[in-house]
Amino acid sequence: MQLSVIILNYNVRYFLEQCVLSVQEALSVIDGEIIVVDNNSDDDSCQMIKNRFPEVKLIQNKENYGFPKGNNIGVQQAKGKYICILNPDTVVAEDTFSKILVFAERQTNPGIIGCKLIDGTGNFLPESKRGVPTPWVAFTKIFGLYKIFPNLKLFNQYYAQHLRDNQTGKVDILVGAFMVMQRELYLETGGFDEDCFMYADDIDLSYSVLQKQKSNYYFHETSVIHYKGESTIKDEKYMKRFQEAMEFFYQKHFRKSIFFSVFIKIGILFFSFIKMFQGKPKANLLPESYIFLSLNKI
Template sequence: MKLSVVILNYNVRYFLELCIKSVQAAIVNIDAEIIIVDNNSNDDSVAMLKDKFPEFKLIVNRENLGFSKANNIGVQQAKGEYVCILNPDTVVAEDTFTKILNFAHSKSKLGAVGCQLINGVGDFLPESKRKIPYVKAAFKKILGNAKDYYAENLKPDEVGEVEVLVGAFMFMKRDVFLKVGGFDEDYFMYGEDIDLSYKLLKAGYKNYYFGQTTIIHYKGESTLKNKFYARRFYEAMRIFYKKHFKRNLLFDVFVCFGINLAYFLRKPPERRHKVLNRYVLLSDTKNKNLESHLDAEVVLVNNTNNLQNGDEVIIDTSKYSYKEIISIIKANPKNKQLAFKILPENSKFIIGSDNTIDKGEIIEFN
């Protein structure tokens, strides 16, 4: 088998369904499997998986084991030559895996490969390509200078070596993942992707950013961006420095002080103000059930030329491929303040996210 896609889920049933459908479309011509690990979700994720996707391997944990341990369990049971660690709040294009497989075959000493990530309104996510967060770079980032934190030497659409990739999409050979010990299970959530990227570099492998394919990452749908998230993130940074940069007592105190200072001085992310003008459905046919549920007219259009300021754009996957949907969202003109929802084929919900602070919006209809 060529590829195993490992998706770890925790209480994001609708994002998971959309994600799996996009992955299905992306592995049609690949000898591949999908492995879903559920971390004791209390929504109906498991029931949905058994009903809609019984053909895929499902691992159900009886407790929330965290990101590292649960993904390690999934990779242990994978059969593919390559594995892709994929967040459930992502949407991949039909050619994402094909492109990256072709790229991976051309490289020796391959570590991990990442790709271009955008959020639900088309903004590029700079964590797609990062540098090792040395103490100096981390402090500069706190002060608003991210030059030494993100890999800004590469443009979003370019390809090249980078040091650190994001755990929402990490593609590598399974034997390399296992050889370096997989994700360090001392990390419950956050920081494990930095740690793994760094371990790969120390073992002599090369990590790559492949900006020629783009995926949507709704970013953080499994956890709210509140003070608890911030605390967990900075605790993960503390673990990373302790494991890899521990030098002496004075240095350790300095790092500990800096991490706590970063927590208290952090700037809350800006909330995107949503201006709703009208609902627009990009499709060939109207959806009366959706229109009835929204209790508003849904304007049917078959292209993006007539979008107006403040439109809530609902994109039907029965008309547009996932690659086309990603391109539409990526090309979002910022002056029009558009918001986007995706209508998955054979599903009775629309889904999207307008910012990175709150959980995304799901609208169910009958």
């Protein structure tokens, strides 16, 4: 089997249905399978899958295991040479998988392959291609230096601006809303780190693949619509999980950088203060430093 598409769902029945329909169409010329992992949704997502898509493999978790573990469960059941980690709030193009698999087979040392993500209005999503959030890259993003100096490479590494939106090439970090890679490589890296509930997971996996001396690629010749934010759990624990996810990635990969840790905490406090000053409800605070994390659920 060529490809297993893993779709982790949580209470987004309508988007899940549209996603599966698009994936079915894209797999029509490919030997592939669709695996939907449901993280204990309380809507009728599972019943919809059973009724409308009986050929889809449905895994019903008894609790919400989070993004990393939920996807790992799906990959364990996958049979394809390649896997695609796909958000339920996406719609893939008819040629998405066929083009990316051809591209992957041509590479000598492929890691993760991502593609052009666009929002519901057709706008390019810059998180489609990113750089490693080192202290300097983080600094340029947090304080908007990439906007002040748009033509200077020194300040434009976060969104991998060495590549244009319509230019395929190597990048460091790809977004978890759409990731294609060999299943064997996924298992070799350990998959998504289950110590992180969500948000830093795709950065961590992308970085782990780089450490295996593999090359990650942004592929511009196909696009996927990503309705950002539809599958985010926006409850009272939202900000706490967000901050914990940032600390997880920094401590795991940049333990020796005291500046990095201090800088991030200052950034969180600074932008949280700005949001409060602007009169926004505390429960909805989303500090600018959030950009360090995967936007796959936002």
